[in-house]
Amino acid sequence: MQMRDAMKLQRAWQAKGAPPCAHPEMDVEFDLGGRTGDKVCTTCGESFSREELKEMGR
Numbered sequence: 001m002q003m004r005d006a007m008k009l010q011r012a013w014q015a016k017g018a019p020p021c022a023h024p025e026m027d028v029e030f031d032l033g034g035r036t037g038d039k040v041c042t043t044c045g046e047s048f049s050r051e052e053l054k055e056m057g058r
């Protein structure tokens with residue numbers, strides 16, 4: 001997922017009152033052509049670093 005799309009998702013999620021999200025599906029985050037090394041929740045648009053994902057067991 002592109003970073004800008006993740007930001008759009010985040011904004012839409014905030015507009016819904018930012019309900020809790022279990023982050024059911026993660027996608028690799030891209031900034032234009034390159035991977036950022038992070039993953040993004042396709043539901044709420046929150047991005048997670050490798051360290052965060054490891055801590056979460058994902």
Ligand SMILES: [Zn+2]
Binds near residue numbers: 021022023042043044
């Ligand atoms: Zn989420």
